[in-house]
Amino acid sequence: MRRPQIVTDERRRRHGGTGWLVALVGAVVLVGAPYLPWAYGDEAMDDMTYLGGPSPTQFLGLALGAALLVCLLAARFLVPRLPAARRRWFAWHTGASAVATGALAFQAVVVVAVALELGGLVNVEYGGWIALAGALLAFAGTRLLVPERTATLGRVHSPGWLVIVVIAVVMLGSLLLIAHALDEDDPGVFIALLVFVGAAVVLVLRVGLGGWFSSQTARFRPVLVMAAFLVAFAFPFTQDGSNANMSIATQVLIFAATALGLNIVVGLAGLLDLGYIAFLGAGAFVAAILSGSAFSAVGWNPPFIVTVLISGVVASVLGLIIGSPTLRVSGDYLAIVTLAFGEIFRLVMINLDGNDGPDLTNGSNGIPNIPDLNLLGFDFGEPHVILGVEIPRFANYYFLLLVLIGLVIVVFANLNRSRIGRGWVAIREDEKAAEAMGVNVFGLKLFAFAGGAFLAGVAGAVKAHHDISVTPDQYVFLESAFLLAAVVLGGMGTILGVLVGATLLRLMPEKLRFFDEYRLLAFGLLLVVMMRFRPEGLIASRRRQLEFHEDDEELAAHTGETPPGAGRVEPEGAR
Amino acid sequence: MSTTAEQATFDTLEADEVLLEARGVTMRFGGLVAVDGVDLTVRAGEIVGLIGPNGAGKTTFFNCLTGLYKPTSGVVSFAGRPLRPRPRAVVRAGMARTFQNIRLFQNMTALENVMVGRYCRTSAGPLTSIVRGPKFRREEAETRARAQELLEFVGMPDVADTLARNLPYGDQRRLEVARALATDPQLLLLDEPTAGMNPQETRQAEVLIQRIRQTGLAVVVIEHDMRFIFNLCDRVLCLVRGSVLVEGTPEEVQSDPRVIEAYIGTSADEPDETGSTPEDGAPRA
Numbered sequence: 001m002r003r004p005q006i007v008t009d010e011r012r013r014r015h016g017g018t019g020w021l022v023a024l025v026g027a028v029v030l031v032g033a034p035y036l037p038w039a040y041g042d043e044a045m046d047d048m049t050y051l052g053g054p055s056p057t058q059f060l061g062l063a064l065g066a067a068l069l070v071c072l073l074a075a076r077f078l079v080p081r082l083p084a085a086r087r088r089w090f091a092w093h094t095g096a097s098a099v100a101t102g103a104l105a106f107q108a109v110v111v112v113a114v115a116l117e118l119g120g121l122v123n124v125e126y127g128g129w130i131a132l133a134g135a136l137l138a139f140a141g142t143r144l145l146v147p148e149r150t151a152t153l154g155r156v157h158s159p160g161w162l163v164i165v166v167i168a169v170v171m172l173g174s175l176l177l178i179a180h181a182l183d184e185d186d187p188g189v190f191i192a193l194l195v196f197v198g199a200a201v202v203l204v205l206r207v208g209l210g211g212w213f214s215s216q217t218a219r220f221r222p223v224l225v226m227a228a229f230l231v232a233f234a235f236p237f238t239q240d241g242s243n244a245n246m247s248i249a250t251q252v253l254i255f256a257a258t259a260l261g262l263n264i265v266v267g268l269a270g271l272l273d274l275g276y277i278a279f280l281g282a283g284a285f286v287a288a289i290l291s292g293s294a295f296s297a298v299g300w301n302p303p304f305i306v307t308v309l310i311s312g313v314v315a316s317v318l319g320l321i322i323g324s325p326t327l328r329v330s331g332d333y334l335a336i337v338t339l340a341f342g343e344i345f346r347l348v349m350i351n352l353d354g355n356d357g358p359d360l361t362n363g364s365n366g367i368p369n370i371p372d373l374n375l376l377g378f379d380f381g382e383p384h385v386i387l388g389v390e391i392p393r394f395a396n397y398y399f400l401l402l403v404l405i406g407l408v409i410v411v412f413a414n415l416n417r418s419r420i421g422r423g424w425v426a427i428r429e430d431e432k433a434a435e436a437m438g439v440n441v442f443g444l445k446l447f448a449f450a451g452g453a454f455l456a457g458v459a460g461a462v463k464a465h466h467d468i469s470v471t472p473d474q475y476v477f478l479e480s481a482f483l484l485a486a487v488v489l490g491g492m493g494t495i496l497g498v499l500v501g502a503t504l505l506r507l508m509p510e511k512l513r514f515f516d517e518y519r520l521l522a523f524g525l526l527l528v529v530m531m532r533f534r535p536e537g538l539i540a541s542r543r544r545q546l547e548f549h550e551d552d553e554e555l556a557a558h559t560g561e562t563p564p565g566a567g568r569v570e571p572e573g574a575r
Numbered sequence: 576m577s578t579t580a581e582q583a584t585f586d587t588l589e590a591d592e593v594l595l596e597a598r599g600v601t602m603r604f605g606g607l608v609a610v611d612g613v614d615l616t617v618r619a620g621e622i623v624g625l626i627g628p629n630g631a632g633k634t635t636f637f638n639c640l641t642g643l644y645k646p647t648s649g650v651v652s653f654a655g656r657p658l659r660p661r662p663r664a665v666v667r668a669g670m671a672r673t674f675q676n677i678r679l680f681q682n683m684t685a686l687e688n689v690m691v692g693r694y695c696r697t698s699a700g701p702l703t704s705i706v707r708g709p710k711f712r713r714e715e716a717e718t719r720a721r722a723q724e725l726l727e728f729v730g731m732p733d734v735a736d737t738l739a740r741n742l743p744y745g746d747q748r749r750l751e752v753a754r755a756l757a758t759d760p761q762l763l764l765l766d767e768p769t770a771g772m773n774p775q776e777t778r779q780a781e782v783l784i785q786r787i788r789q790t791g792l793a794v795v796v797i798e799h800d801m802r803f804i805f806n807l808c809d810r811v812l813c814l815v816r817g818s819v820l821v822e823g824t825p826e827e828v829q830s831d832p833r834v835i836e837a838y839i840g841t842s843a844d845e846p847d848e849t850g851s852t853p854e855d856g857a858p859r860a
């Protein structure tokens with residue numbers, strides 16, 4: 001599948017100079033426009049009514065313009081002055097195109113947000129229109145630039161301290177960014193911020209820094225992973241004991257842990273599971289029943305470690321029951337059966353109410369009043385003071401969930417880089433050939449299915465205590481669909497991708513409450529657009545990318561390096 | 576290819592010990608009898624050729640032997656034990672194959688392809704793989720080393736990190752052989768290993784098969800190239816319409832008028848069912 005080509009290389013070569021000039025004008029306008037007022041009312045976004053004093057959001061627009069300016073000037077004036085060996089370090093034109101696209105999206109979001117929040121396009125003041133025009137100019141101009149094919153910065157060997165410093169800066173930046181984004185409650189500003197971050201990331205990748213980052217950090221992978229966890233660990237300390245953001249963060253973590261488990265089934269083993277939420281539900285119900293809640297029909301209240309294991313085992317036994325008859329036949333049956341299983345699970349939970357079946361779940365009322373966890377004397381329901389910072393209830397669960405996610409990541413990554421992971425890839429590639437080579441096709445599929453269910457069951461056990469109550473209507477098909485979307489959107493078979501996908505999908509509805517009615521519509525549109533332009537997901541695994549672009553010879557030829565157009569690619573398999 | 580384990584299995588086999596014994600293998604697809612009561616005996620260290628016009632049932636016979644198809648009737652036994660028609664049981668027993676139309680794992684590297692072949696000879700389970708103890712790491716390192724060794728054996732030492740789909744056609748065929756060898760077989764089934772190769776590559780394939788035999792493996796090879804069969808095989812079977820027409824030395828089979836008639840006859844008046852060109856089916860001399 002190729003994207004339609006309006007601007008051919010031939011035209012680019014002829015009009016590249018004009019394009020550069022137009023883009024330069026656009027960039028200058030983008031830098032200048034934030035000093036003009038963008039809206040007539042100060043309630044829109046973060047008050048963009050002043051002349052000469054840009055608001056934070058306007059500064060973001062300015063930053064995009066400045067980045068574009070740097071790319072354009074560097075391409076024209078810096079590159080010819082460099083020694084030949086360094087001329088191709090950066091892909092300035094490619095970067096300029098990316099950032100111009102980002103700027104256009106940014107300005108469009110601003111105009112639409114102002115119009116929506118104040119009621120009509122008339123509320124957009126001249127500065128907003130000028131900025132949009134500048135972005136359009138920049139966009140059009142950069143289309144005519146001849147993009148560089150590759151940036152070679154990734155092959156430059158940099159000193160270790162520099163890499164570590166960059167890792168630290170990136171991690172700190174993300175921490176501040178996440179804390180800031182969570183505090184933002186104006187939907188317009190939130191989306192504008194997302195677009196800005198997206199544009200910045202794409203710019204960094206396209207211009208060649210992404211290749212540098214992934215090739216250099218490969219040497220320091222443990223450092224990178226540790227730093228990421230440290231940042232995640234530090235997050236509650238930035239919240240001043242407030243529960244509001246922590247509750248969102250814990251929801252994101254539960255969702256992400258479950259999505260990562262699903263990613264083993266979908267991304268690694270290639271099995272389409274449309275009822276995965278039922279395994280989360282099974283774990284949650286088991287934990288609720290064994291929690292000692294006054295509403296539980298069972299009096300036994302084992303220690304949480306035991307409960308977690310039972311939850312996981314019950315979920316995986318359900319997985320075995322569903323999987324063993326269906327995994328022998330081809331893929332589509334599994335999707336249908338799991339879809340049905342999800343529904344059956346919900347209905348069974350509703351009917352185990354003492355009227356239609358044995359009393360286990362209190363029917364649709366579910367099991368409320370689940371007591372908070374208490375591990376080794378640490379009460380998860382109480383705020384604690386650690387290092388002089390108050391850690392509220394949700395932050396306690398946050399730490400537990402971090403441990404859980406860490407565990408799931410280890411399971412995912414280690415299985416992926418093992419004999420079992422190779423078997424899964426082989427099955428995805430050619431099931432018959434894998435079988436003929438002695439791979440235990442059925443066994444590996446069943447293991448993925450039941451193992452994924454186990455992880456979901458464990459996550460469900462934590463979720464039950466976190467949520468305080470468990471009801472059947474939390475575990476509906478739509479949730480399975482969202483989990484699958486997080487996997488597909490983020491990138492099947494990758495860890496980072498699914499973390500990003502899960503975060504986006506859980507955070508957006510939280511921040512865009514006004515959008516609730518159109519949520520599913522927007523979600524559907526997003527998926528359609530993704531499938532058209534980037535079916536391998538935001539952060540693609542190399543292998544999946546190859547699978548989705550069977551006829552792309554150029555992509556296949558670059559096995560070792562990151563092509564500038566391919567975004568970040570997770571290295572796969574042990575080297 | 577001269578690891579001690581391999582040598583050991585070879586030494587325990589008598590030179591003319593029967594490895595594979597197929598009796599009355601029959602495969603029906605609805606009304607079509609694709610394989611009709613075929614008997615085949617392969618002894619250790621032998622190279623047996625299987626020839627026959629297009630659609631004669633050669634590939635189907637292989638599929639029956641390797642458990643990809645469950646034969647309608649007939650028994651297959653390997654090293655004296657009856658073989659269940661399950662691909663995994665077959666591979667474990669010591670019989671590996673390649674495919675007529677290459678079936679590599681295209682988006683895996685050459686080395687990974689061969690490593691998949693080691694799957695049935697390694698044992699790291701889920702827990703071991705997650706915990707990654709010393710035993711796991713030793714097994715991984717051994718798998719990797721053995722795979723590299725096999726790539727070298729088939730004459731492609733430098734392609735370990737190349738994606739299978741980026742390899743030239745001839746190399747893809749050799750990679751399939753390496754992948755099959757990775758399962759530590761005693762008998763190798765090759766389905767048209769030189770199809771689509773130029774004369775020079777065909778020559779290399781011949782040498783490779785000779786070397787495989789020298790390591791103590793038996794080989795059954797389906798081929799249309801008569802010179803190839805003539806150079807390599809100890810014994811040849813000619814399959815026509817699902818049953819064995821002639822069996823004998825290459826000289827006997829090649830000069831048998833019925834064989835020539837079968838080839839010319841079918842390719843002239845029977846429509847081609849497998850999609851290959853008629854010349855493919857005719858003996859090339």
Ligand SMILES: Nc1ncnc2c1ncn2[C@@H]1O[C@H](COP(=O)(O)OP(=O)(O)OP(=O)(O)O)[C@@H](O)[C@H]1O
Pocket residue numbers: 604607609627628629630631632633634635636675848849851856
């Ligand atoms: N799965 C199947 N279902 C139905 N018919 C089949 C199937 N597989 C093979 N056949 C038929 O069985 C016959 C034998 O086919 P087979 O592929 O074994 O021939 P072959 O000897 O390998 O020919 P070639 O030299 O062209 O490879 C053909 O008529 C084919 O159409």
Ligand SMILES: [Mg+2]
Pocket residue numbers: 633634635675
């Ligand atoms: Mg055939």
